[in-house]
Amino acid sequence: MQKFPRTTVGGVSVSRMIIGTNWMVGCSHTTEAKDQYINEHVKNPKAIADIIEVFIKAGVDTFMGQIQNAPLFDAVQEAQQRTGQKIIVVSTPGLPVKPETPEKGFSEGDLNRICEEQVKCGATFCMPHMAATDALVDRCSRKIRKMDQVCAAIRRHGMIPGLSTHMPESVTYADESGLDVETYIQIYNSMGYLMQIEVDWIQRVILGAKKPVMTIKPFAAGQIRPLQGLTFVWNSIRPIDMVTVGTMSPREAEEVIEMSMGILERRSIQLNLQETRSKASVKPVAR
Secondary structure (H helix, E strand, O other), rough: OOOOOEEOOOOEEEEEEEEOOOHOOOOOOHHHHHHHHHHHHHHOOOHHHHHHHHHHHOOEEEEEOOOOHHHHHHHHHHHHHHHOOEEEEEEEEOOOOOOHHHHOOHHHHHHHHHHHHHHHHOOOEEEEOHHHHHHHHOOOOOEEEEEEHHHHHHHHHOEEEEEEEOOOHHHHHHHHHHHOOOEEEEEOOOOOOOOOOOOOHHHHHHHHOOOOOEEEEOOOOOOHHHHHHHHHHOOOOOOEEEEOOOOOOOOHHHHHHHHHHHHHHHHOEEEEOOHHHHHHHHOOOOO
């Protein structure tokens, strides 16, 4: 199998597809019942490692999530042991944003503790979660307050800084202010799910970003079918940008990899379609 295309972020070669983790840890963005199913059947190191292994064999070796969480950390270790392949970890830790943080900044002790935890877990990239990033976006000054302090701490600990955000302003303001980041995580899908402005505006932000962008939620948490979601995203971002895809099983991983390769190579996608009685009238008849 041809290995998945790659790009470079902060001097590090990464796969253009990134392994997403919401569907591995019980965050379906759908219903409590769906979350419960994931927690009972997917959220364990072996099941997650089975999924990661499929991605690694296809050359998708970049992994995004809260790596310090036990199921994810253990699964990454197991997948690396099985395949002998190092996984590039994009960690998205939370930060303790308090009412006084925009003025006083973060405790250096807190930042050091969080960064040390990410390093211990093998993170190459450290990208503060949107809950922290977006809370500090200042539309008046067009800056992300105190994020320079965070990026400096990430650099000191030998990781590559980036920002995870749901706000397109984060990308624009970081670029304008020269914030020391190498990449951005930005929601991007064809239906505008969880996006704060129209899809065409988000695309313009991505295309104009000074650094590569890691897009997330291409399927709008399952509301867009994979073929439609992947076709849109792969065809409307730059060759330097990435797409993060979450799956719940090894077979799903195989499908999204084959779909993506077919879309990028502009060839027929070699996958079996769903068989239902309503499709009988459109199937070719052997003569």
